[in-house]
Amino acid sequence: MDVMELFFVWLGAAVVVFYVIKIVSFVKMFYSGVLFLQPASFFTSMGEWAVVTGGSDGIGRAYSFELAGRGLNIVILSRTKDKLDQVALEIGQTTGQKVKVIVADFTEDDEYEQIQEELKGLNIGVLVNNVGILPSHIPSKFLQIRNLTQVRHSWSTFRPVLPPSPVHTPHVFLSLSSNLTFILCSSQCHKMVNAGIRQLWLRCNLTGDKREKTHNYSFVLFSFQRITEVINCNVKALVKMSQIVLPGMEKRGKGVIVNISSGVACVPSPMYTMYCASKVFVERFSQGLQAEYKEKGIVIQTVAPFGVSTPMTGYLKPNLVTMTAEDFVRTSLKYLKAGDKTYGSICHTIMGWILQSVPLQIIHSERMQDCLREYVNKRVGS
Numbered sequence: 001m002d003v004m005e006l007f008f009v010w011l012g013a014a015v016v017v018f019y020v021i022k023i024v025s026f027v028k029m030f031y032s033g034v035l036f037l038q039p040a041s042f043f044t045s046m047g048e049w050a051v052v053t054g055g056s057d058g059i060g061r062a063y064s065f066e067l068a069g070r071g072l073n074i075v076i077l078s079r080t081k082d083k084l085d086q087v088a089l090e091i092g093q094t095t096g097q098k099v100k101v102i103v104a105d106f107t108e109d110d111e112y113e114q115i116q117e118e119l120k121g122l123n124i125g126v127l128v129n130n131v132g133i134l135p136s137h138i139p140s141k142f143l144q145i146r147n148l149t150q151v152r153h154s155w156s157t158f159r160p161v162l163p164p165s166p167v168h169t170p171h172v173f174l175s176l177s178s179n180l181t182f183i184l185c186s187s188q189c190h191k192m193v194n195a196g197i198r199q200l201w202l203r204c205n206l207t208g209d210k211r212e213k214t215h216n217y218s219f220v221l222f223s224f225q226r227i228t229e230v231i232n233c234n235v236k237a238l239v240k241m242s243q244i245v246l247p248g249m250e251k252r253g254k255g256v257i258v259n260i261s262s263g264v265a266c267v268p269s270p271m272y273t274m275y276c277a278s279k280v281f282v283e284r285f286s287q288g289l290q291a292e293y294k295e296k297g298i299v300i301q302t303v304a305p306f307g308v309s310t311p312m313t314g315y316l317k318p319n320l321v322t323m324t325a326e327d328f329v330r331t332s333l334k335y336l337k338a339g340d341k342t343y344g345s346i347c348h349t350i351m352g353w354i355l356q357s358v359p360l361q362i363i364h365s366e367r368m369q370d371c372l373r374e375y376v377n378k379r380v381g382s
Contacts, residue, residue, distance in 0.1 A: 036337040044071040046254050047125020051075040053106065053241060054131030056083035058310030059260060062325035063128045064099075065091060066333065072126060073098040075119065079105040106131045106237040107229035116244050123252075127245045129238045129259045132278075135230055137314055139271035139373045145226075227274070234278035238285065246293070253297045256336065259286045263306035263343055266352050267360065271369050279304075283341060290340040302341040303332050306348045316379050321347055 043050070050067040054060035055076030068074050068091045078084050081103045088099035102118045104111045136145045238259055249255025264272055265279035283302045290300040307322035309315050316322045323331070323345065332344030343349040355363075362368060 036335055038334075038336065041071075043067060043126060043256070045125075046256050047072075047249075047252070048123040049073045049075055049100075050126035050128065051077070051119065051124055051241070051245060052128040052130060053077045053104075053237060055128075056080055056087050058130075058312060059305070059308060059325045059329060060128065060130035061087055062329040063130060063258075065094065065326070066329050067126060067128075068095040068097040068099070071097070073100070075100045075102060075122070075124075077102045077104045077106075077115065077131070079103060079107075106233045107133070109232060109236075112240045112244065115241075119244060124245050124248055125254070126256045127241060127258070129241055129257065129282075131237050132234045132260065132312075133230060134272075134312055135226060135274050137312070139369070139376050141271065141369075142273050145274075230274055230278060234275070235281050238282055242285075242289065246289075246298075249298050250293065250296050255298045257286075257289070257298065257300045258336075259283075259300070259302050261286075261302045261304040261341075263304045263348055263352055263355070265304065266356055267358075267363060270364055271372055287340045299336060300340065301336060303344045304341065304348075304352070305332070305344050306351050314379075321351065323347075 039045075050064075050072040052060050052064045052067070052074065055064045055074070056078035060076070060078070064074050064076050064087065074088075074091055074097060076084055076087060076099065081101070084101040084103065088101050091097060091099045100118070100122075102115060104115055140146070242257060246255075246257070249257075259282050261282040262276065262279040265276045265283065269276045283304070286300055286302040290298075293300060305323075305328055307313065307316055308328050309318050309322055309324050313322075318324050318327075328344055332342065335342040335344065343352045
């Protein structure tokens with residue numbers, strides 16, 4: 001047997017082994033109750049509280065109810081207080097568990113000191129990093145996303161001092177029609193850069209005595225920052241919440257972190273480019289973190305669903321492939337010990353394998369992109 005024949009023999013053997021492992025993994029999904037058995041007290045043994053981001057709707061809401069039903073007190077975080085209060089009331093009435101509400105907008109940068117303070121002293125056994133946003137509900141090419149240049153308004157009031165002091169560097173000078181030129185100090189410049197502000201328009205309301213050398217001005221700051229919002233919500237929130245909760249788990253030597261990704265991130269997916277890229281980060285971060293902290297007794301898993309009927313997907317009608325949030329969460333928790341990544345259900349696992357088997361030339365074709373847009377448009381609209 002020459003070298004080439006030996007090479008192809010080993011290559012064929014490697015392919016066979018690869019697919020045998022795939023088949024075994026798939027068969028194991030049917031026996032989750034035996035192979036990945038969890039005692040009834042599994043979650044309560046991790047700690048007293050579960051923290052769920054994006055807990056007022058969809059998958060996050062379903063996790064909150066399911067974990068409360070398994071004996072955990074719940075902390076739910078989202079930006080809409082009315083929804084949070086309603087969910088908290090329903091969980092309390094349904095399960096009898098304590099519910100703590102934290103209002104937090106994860107698209108912003110400066111929420112985490114408050115969150116850390118609110119969580120201080122809680123014995124947190126489970127963290128579900130669920131919060132996430134789509135740049136657009138309808139699949140779109142990157143530059144065609146309607147709200148990619150969404151305008152956000154931020155009011156700030158500064159008291160300019162004339163003349164500008166040379167000690168404040170770097171300077172941003174703003175000139176008004178009144179021929180007054182003044183300065184924003186470096187800390188204000190830094191804050192605006194962090195907020196993603198790239199252009200400024202000014203609307204001036206003059207107050208105070210015109211004879212004075214100081215005046216109060218109110219400025220409207222307009223910024224194009226939808227991209228920043230997606231990164232903050234889908235990427236930064238995951239990292240910061242893990243940073244807040246993980247030290248307590250490491251100290252106790254136990255805990256569970258569930259990070260919600262997306263099934264479409266298993267391949268480079270046009271029309272969902274920015275969203276998928278953010279979810280790939282979720283998977284890689286989770287897998288690396290699990291390797292680092294597995295020996296500490298902490299379970300860290302990525303859950304990557306495909307179709308789930310939630311507000312993000314426009315409440316797609318449930319069918320064989322599209323699951324309700326409650327059914328998906330209940331099923332996905334069965335596979336918590338199945339490895340550092342799961343699609344959460346048998347049908348979504350099959351979809352993942354099929355999608356990865358399709359040549360990228362087909363997935364990336366213009367025809368396929370058009371079909372995807374039409375399909376989602378039809379389903380969301382129906």
